[in-house]
Amino acid sequence: MTAVNPRTMMIMTTMTRRRRGQSLSSLGRLALLLCLVLISTTSMGRAEVQFDAPPHIVVFMADDLGWNDVGFHGSTQIPTPNIDALAYNGIILNRHYVQPSCTPTRAAFLTGKYPIRMGMQGGSILGGEPRGIPLNVRILPEYLQGLGYDTKLIGKWHVGYHTPQHTPNRRGFDYFLGFYNSYVGYYDYRYSQANMSGFDMHMNDHPAYGTEGSYATDLFTDTALDVITRHDPMRPLYMQISHLAPHAPLDVPYENVFDEEFRHISEPNRRAYAKMVSKLDESLGRVVSSLGDRGMLSNSIILFLTDNGGAPIGKFRNWGSNWPLRGTKYTLYEGGVRGVAAIWSPRLLSKGRVSDQLIHVTDWLPTLYSAAGGDLRDLGPIDGVNQWDVLSIGTGNVRDKILLNIDEVTKTEAAIYQRFKLVRGSLFKGYYDSVEGETGRGRYAPIYNTTKIKNSAVSDAIRQHLGVPVTQESGMWQLQSQATVLCRPNMTNTHYNNRYSLASCNETECLFDLSVDPCETNNIAKSYPRWINELDLYLEKYGNVMVRQLRQSVDYMADPRRWNYTWQPWLSVYDSVYAYPNAAAAIGTFAVCAHMGLVLLIVSLRAFI
Numbered sequence: 001m002t003a004v005n006p007r008t009m010m011i012m013t014t015m016t017r018r019r020r021g022q023s024l025s026s027l028g029r030l031a032l033l034l035c036l037v038l039i040s041t042t043s044m045g046r047a048e049v050q051f052d053a054p055p056h057i058v059v060f061m062a063d064d065l066g067w068n069d070v071g072f073h074g075s076t077q078i079p080t081p082n083i084d085a086l087a088y089n090g091i092i093l094n095r096h097y098v099q100p101s102c103t104p105t106r107a108a109f110l111t112g113k114y115p116i117r118m119g120m121q122g123g124s125i126l127g128g129e130p131r132g133i134p135l136n137v138r139i140l141p142e143y144l145q146g147l148g149y150d151t152k153l154i155g156k157w158h159v160g161y162h163t164p165q166h167t168p169n170r171r172g173f174d175y176f177l178g179f180y181n182s183y184v185g186y187y188d189y190r191y192s193q194a195n196m197s198g199f200d201m202h203m204n205d206h207p208a209y210g211t212e213g214s215y216a217t218d219l220f221t222d223t224a225l226d227v228i229t230r231h232d233p234m235r236p237l238y239m240q241i242s243h244l245a246p247h248a249p250l251d252v253p254y255e256n257v258f259d260e261e262f263r264h265i266s267e268p269n270r271r272a273y274a275k276m277v278s279k280l281d282e283s284l285g286r287v288v289s290s291l292g293d294r295g296m297l298s299n300s301i302i303l304f305l306t307d308n309g310g311a312p313i314g315k316f317r318n319w320g321s322n323w324p325l326r327g328t329k330y331t332l333y334e335g336g337v338r339g340v341a342a343i344w345s346p347r348l349l350s351k352g353r354v355s356d357q358l359i360h361v362t363d364w365l366p367t368l369y370s371a372a373g374g375d376l377r378d379l380g381p382i383d384g385v386n387q388w389d390v391l392s393i394g395t396g397n398v399r400d401k402i403l404l405n406i407d408e409v410t411k412t413e414a415a416i417y418q419r420f421k422l423v424r425g426s427l428f429k430g431y432y433d434s435v436e437g438e439t440g441r442g443r444y445a446p447i448y449n450t451t452k453i454k455n456s457a458v459s460d461a462i463r464q465h466l467g468v469p470v471t472q473e474s475g476m477w478q479l480q481s482q483a484t485v486l487c488r489p490n491m492t493n494t495h496y497n498n499r500y501s502l503a504s505c506n507e508t509e510c511l512f513d514l515s516v517d518p519c520e521t522n523n524i525a526k527s528y529p530r531w532i533n534e535l536d537l538y539l540e541k542y543g544n545v546m547v548r549q550l551r552q553s554v555d556y557m558a559d560p561r562r563w564n565y566t567w568q569p570w571l572s573v574y575d576s577v578y579a580y581p582n583a584a585a586a587i588g589t590f591a592v593c594a595h596m597g598l599v600l601l602i603v604s605l606r607a608f609i
């Protein structure tokens with residue numbers, strides 16, 4: 001944008017602040033105001049929005065949900081009738097890629113940028129770690145507010161809270177009920193990190209003392225229903241329900257979950273996990289019903305997705321399963337990054353199908369913004385692409401490449417180009433690379449109860465409030481079979497599980513042809529040097545623009561003991577290293593606006609002369 005060195009900016013800002021005692025945020029606001037005035041006078045007569053009213057957008061995000069833990073991917077072990085109903089009546093996004101852990105996925109979702117652009121490509125933010133999405137990056141709810149949306153975040157945030165400026169209310173959400181860190185206990189809402197421990201549930205800027213005691217999934221669902229009930233249906237709503245479930249710890253719900261339903265699962269932890277997923281499913285049903293009751297469903301877009309793959313082993317083990325995909329959360333194998341996802345909306349023209357379109361989590365910013373009637377040019381340079389039109393129509397492709405990640409600290413990287421995927425490096429000597437989790441098949445698995453899906457709250461709501469027939473049971477079987485990954489797609493036996501020996505990629509790079517080897521068993525690097533070369537160039541292009549990780553050591557000033565045993569912002573934005581990019585941006589915006597202003601002035605003066 002400007003050629004000024006960011007360090008110079010930093011120094012300039014510091015000087016300005018010292019000299020005039022002027023606050024950065026007011027400088028930013030001034031810059032923004034000037035810009036708005038200029039822009040509103042120069043961009044009159046923009047194209048009208050196509051629809052009568054912008055859609056309500058509900059994003060339902062699960063945390064660490066495994067590929068194999070929804071019915072529509074072929075396992076009957078954990079019944080998910082509401083999630084399945086949404087998927088079968090909408091579009092199953094069967095090649096939806098995310099980042100391998102929480103913070104990077106959420107950052108990518110909210111900004112439309114690959115995390116490497118912001119130094120967010122590494123691990124998730126630890127409690128007390130002073131970093132977050134840089135303040136100069138605008139995020140999805142801010143853009144939607146610009147289109148008149150009411151914006152609500154319920155549940156997990158996890159993209160920074162060290163200063164008040166990094167918290168949801170200052171970043172485009174006009175309502176927030178949830179937690180800042182990577183997880184909390186399901187009943188006590190406490191989070192612990194190193195020798196620090198404290199309460200982490202907040203309503204807007206305040207600790208939500210007194211909410212503890214109800215199961216987190218219920219707290220978030222009840223809050224969502226409350227938001228829907230109070231919402232004026234004439235105003236567009238953006239509601240993001242970022243559930244804690246089914247992230248570890250395995251706290252089972254006390255109510256509304258019946259043991260008989262899970263008796264076929266012999267591993268007790270897996271059974272606990274199944275109950276947690278079941279509550280998640282119930283939550284979706286209640287939210288969709290409530291949208292129906294308020295007359296909002298007929299103009300809604302509902303996106304269901306997980307932030308990363310399940311964790312069948314290791315850190316934050318939740319006994320999720322990514323079978324038959326290889327690898328777990330944290331890895332760049334399919335089990336880590338090919339995330340469960342589905343979308344439903346009456347606005348989608350072609351529904352009731354499985355999409356193999358390549359989608360990356362960065363695509364949701366432009367896709368939802370465009371569906372909301374926004375002009376994509378507002379979003380500036382991003383990595384996400386608008387998938388709405390091809391999703392809706394059901395043909396075409398807008399993406400044939402995805403950067404899965406480059407992590408310069410762990411030395412892992414991966415990318416997809418058409419059928420091919422290149423993977424380099426491993427974590428913990430490949431510990432997470434070959435695990436999948438339970439198959440959920442076999443003689444103890446229950447039959448797939450499609451009647452239950454047809455009678456689910458989601459199906460009921462669609463039938464009743466849209467007056468349209470829902471996908472029939474025969475259709476469900478067909479979609480389920482299409483959405484089920486077979487390790488060797490050309491084999492016809494669906495229970496085929498006799499593998500090649502897994503190629504080890506921790507010492508050499510691996511190239512896989514996902515079209516015939518979605519389970520990443522067979523390294524074909526030696527046979528396809530041209531593709532290695534293509535993918536290498538692609539990775540190098542991003543390697544060159546990568547911002548080094550913002551990783552910070554934990555600041556013990558964040559210790560909840562200092563803050564009434566509650567996790568909350570502990571720094572002022574001036575103390576924070578990452579205030580500077582923001583200051584630079586404010587000055588940058590101001591400089592550009594001043595420049596534009598001058599040009600306009602000159603042009604108008606010329607007109608007079």
Ligand SMILES: *[C@@H]1O[C@H](CO)[C@@H](O)[C@H](O)[C@H]1NC(C)=O
Pocket residue numbers: 194195556
């Ligand atoms: C917690 O651990 C850190 C680093 O080990 C130490 O500096 C700090 O004093 C400890 N705090 C308490 C209250 O023990």
Ligand SMILES: *[C@@H]1O[C@H](CO)[C@@H](O)[C@H](O)[C@H]1NC(C)=O
Pocket residue numbers: 426428429430504506507
């Ligand atoms: C690669 O993985 C194998 C086992 O999967 C392990 O024995 C070996 O030490 C690993 N090598 C490196 C360099 O991590």
Ligand SMILES: *[C@@H]1O[C@H](CO)[C@@H](O)[C@H](O)[C@H]1NC(C)=O
Pocket residue numbers: 447449451452455
């Ligand atoms: C399937 O679910 C329906 C309704 O939810 C129930 O009545 C029926 O007994 C179930 N079928 C089987 C075989 O479990």
Ligand SMILES: *[C@@H]1O[C@H](CO)[C@@H](O)[C@H](O)[C@H]1NC(C)=O
Pocket residue numbers: 489490516
């Ligand atoms: C498997 O099937 C796909 C199309 O479904 C085809 O393109 C591919 O060549 C087949 N591979 C083998 C090894 O038969």
Ligand SMILES: *[C@@H]1O[C@H](CO)[C@@H](O)[C@H](O)[C@H]1NC(C)=O
Pocket residue numbers: 209564565
């Ligand atoms: C401190 O936390 C307790 C709950 O743990 C709460 O009841 C009390 O109001 C809080 N005090 C302040 C000053 O916020």
Ligand SMILES: [Ca+2]
Pocket residue numbers: 063064101102307308
């Ligand atoms: Ca996660």
